[in-house]
Amino acid sequence: MQKRIAFLASVILALTVAASCQNKRPSPAASASCDLGGGTTIKTDYSSPRMKGRKIYGDLVPFGEVWRTGANEATTFVTSADVMVGGKPVAAGSYTIFTVPGADKWTLIINKKTGEWGTPYKYESDELARVDMKVSKLPSPVEDFTIAYDKSGSGCTLRVDWETTRASVEISAH
Numbered sequence: 001m002q003k004r005i006a007f008l009a010s011v012i013l014a015l016t017v018a019a020s021c022q023n024k025r026p027s028p029a030a031s032a033s034c035d036l037g038g039g040t041t042i043k044t045d046y047s048s049p050r051m052k053g054r055k056i057y058g059d060l061v062p063f064g065e066v067w068r069t070g071a072n073e074a075t076t077f078v079t080s081a082d083v084m085v086g087g088k089p090v091a092a093g094s095y096t097i098f099t100v101p102g103a104d105k106w107t108l109i110i111n112k113k114t115g116e117w118g119t120p121y122k123y124e125s126d127e128l129a130r131v132d133m134k135v136s137k138l139p140s141p142v143e144d145f146t147i148a149y150d151k152s153g154s155g156c157t158l159r160v161d162w163e164t165t166r167a168s169v170e171i172s173a174h
Contacts, residue, residue: 027071027145034149034156036173040081042156044097046070048145056163057101066109068118069099069160070145075118077110082174085110085158086131089174095128099160099167106133106167108158133160133167140164 027047034042049071054060061067069075074096081092090110098109098121113126138161145162155172 030147032148034151034158034171036081036083036155036171038081038173040079040083040173042080042083042149042158042171043078044076044147044149044158045078046075046145046147047072050145051141051143051163057165058103061101063102064100066098066100066121068121069097070118070147073118074098074114074116075147076114084172084174085129086133086169086171088129088131090128096123099133101165101167102135104135106135106160107131108133108167108169131169133169136166136168138164138166 027049029045030048031043031045033044036042047070057063075098077095077097079090079092079095083090083092086108094114096111096114096116098111098118100107100109108131110128110131111123111126112128113123116123141164142161146160148159148161149156149171150159152170155170157168158171159166159168
């Protein structure tokens with residue numbers, strides 16, 4: 001009887017450990033949002049990888065290549081009303097965003113195709129817009145990849161921070 005109980009306890013423990021390992025994601029889910037007023041909101045869902053002592057831009061994330069801008073599934077960009085992103089119109093709806101990082105210039109890609117894993121990028125025909133992003137150096141390294149919105153005047157600034165790089169673009173109501 002004791003052997004059966006010990007065996008049953010071992011099986012339960014093994015199943016519990018296996019289940020918890022399957023639910024852990026190496027890059028946890030995160031989100032950011034901005035309220036532009038007048039009922040216009042923007043929400044971005046992404047996965048946040050960690051630096052873990054690695055060289056990020058120009059190495060793990062190559063310069064000049066389309067990047068899913070995070071980890072796991074492609075990053076989403078949902079706007080409740082028409083907005084202007086970097087001076088380009090974006091109609092209300094759900095999109096996927098990608099970036100093309102560079103040492104001095106980044107490009108934000110707003111793509112109409114949603115629900116994708118993120119790589120490889122094969123969605124050029126579904127692009128809504130490509131927008132230039134400003135690039136600046138951060139005063140200290142950022143361990144966790146972060147997408148955030150900062151309220152700026154009547155709009156928001158979308159910013160991407162990781163390692164020692166910040167890429168940003170202005171967003172306003174249309």
